[in-house]
Amino acid sequence: MDRAYELSGDEQSAWYDTHPEIDEANQMKYEMLVNNPTAFKYYGSMDTIRNYVEGQRRQEADKRFGEGYTEKIYQYWDMKKDDPTAAKQYFTEEKLGQNYSKFTNFYFGTDEQVNKMVADLAKKLPEGRRQLDRAVKDSTDPFRRC
Numbered sequence: 001m002d003r004a005y006e007l008s009g010d011e012q013s014a015w016y017d018t019h020p021e022i023d024e025a026n027q028m029k030y031e032m033l034v035n036n037p038t039a040f041k042y043y044g045s046m047d048t049i050r051n052y053v054e055g056q057r058r059q060e061a062d063k064r065f066g067e068g069y070t071e072k073i074y075q076y077w078d079m080k081k082d083d084p085t086a087a088k089q090y091f092t093e094e095k096l097g098q099n100y101s102k103f104t105n106f107y108f109g110t111d112e113q114v115n116k117m118v119a120d121l122a123k124k125l126p127e128g129r130r131q132l133d134r135a136v137k138d139s140t141d142p143f144r145r146c
Contacts (some may be wrong), residue, residue: 027055
């Protein structure tokens, strides 16, 4: 894990790609923290909640659209910002169009559910409602990527 923190950018992404067990371990950690009030009290945060909920959403998307589809969509969204032509080519090569509309409807259609889940979990924070209100005020939707 230390190796991942020593890298950045494409090198770090490539390292994570060769170690998929890291995502699984992190999701297990977030799940434990979210479901254990004592551990959450000391180690939990809004980031823990966001990471847990985002992990849940990714798992559901992978079930619905196939393993790795979400990552390909994230890659496409990131590419669209920097190089729309390359993004269009990637979209075609990876055959993302078949499920893209269904995926975006699912992904953005779950925002309300995700926000409710974040709010419910945030109430477990030691600072409770105050922490949630501050987090909502200080940020826009943390799950939107495009």
